[in-house]
Amino acid sequence: MSSLVNQLSSSAMSEEGEAFVYAWCLRSSTLFPYVLDAAIQLGLFDILAKAGPDAPLSSYQIASQLHANNRDAPSLVERLYGLALPGKAFVLDENGGTLASFSMNNAKMEVWQHLKDFVLEGGNLFEKVHGMPIYQYMSLNTERARKFDTSMTNLSKIIVKKVLDS
Numbered sequence: 368m369s370s371l372v373n374q375l376s377s378s379a380m381s382e383e384g385e386a387f388v389y390a391w392c393l394r395s396s397t398l399f400p401y402v403l404d405a406a407i408q409l410g411l412f413d414i415l416a417k418a419g420p421d422a423p424l425s426s427y428q429i430a431s432q433l434h435a436n437n438r439d440a441p442s443l444v445e446r447l448y449g450l451a452l453p454g455k456a457f458v459l460d461e462n463g464g465t466l467a468s469f470s471m472n473n474a475k476m477e478v479w480q481h482l483k484d485f486v487l488e489g490g491n492l493f494e495k496v497h498g499m500p501i502y503q504y505m506s507l508n509t510e511r512a513r514k515f516d517t518s519m520t521n522l523s524k525i526i527v528k529k530v531l532d533s
Contacts, residue, residue: 400471403457407467409433411444412457456525464524468517474504 430440457467485492493501505512
């Protein structure tokens with residue numbers, strides 16, 4: 368977000384205008400997790416990684432690999448010109464680690480919608496919202512538990528590699 372603000376701020380804009388643009392970026396940033404989840408689910412990071420770091424792919428080339436039935440898919444994908452460094456965190460690394468398994472779900476969203484309550488009252492927000500600890504909640508659904516375990520395993524692989532490399 369800050370790079371967008373910096374780009375917009377570099378033009379002749381008043382301080383009030385800059386503040387408004389920054390506020391708009393902050394307010395609209397709630398959409399980013401959904402866009403990121405869609406990109407992960409569609410495999411866009413994998414498509415870009417397979418093409419290589421210097422291979423500019425058009426939105427049509429990317430959409431053709433999605434096998435979408437939507438003729439507007441290329442315009443929805445827009446143009447992606449290569450996998451940026453942060454995007455590599457969403458592709459399996461050489462140790463099998465990836466952040467792609469961390470996805471949005473209703474249980475998480477419901478907790479974040481009560482952040483104000485946590486600030487005012489404290490305590491364990493997940494338990495307050497769902498009536499039980501997170502691990503108990505996860506155990507009620509084997510698929511949800513598997514995804515959670517996979518996410519934690521993938522994160523551990525990334526962290527251990529970074530610790531060992533430093």
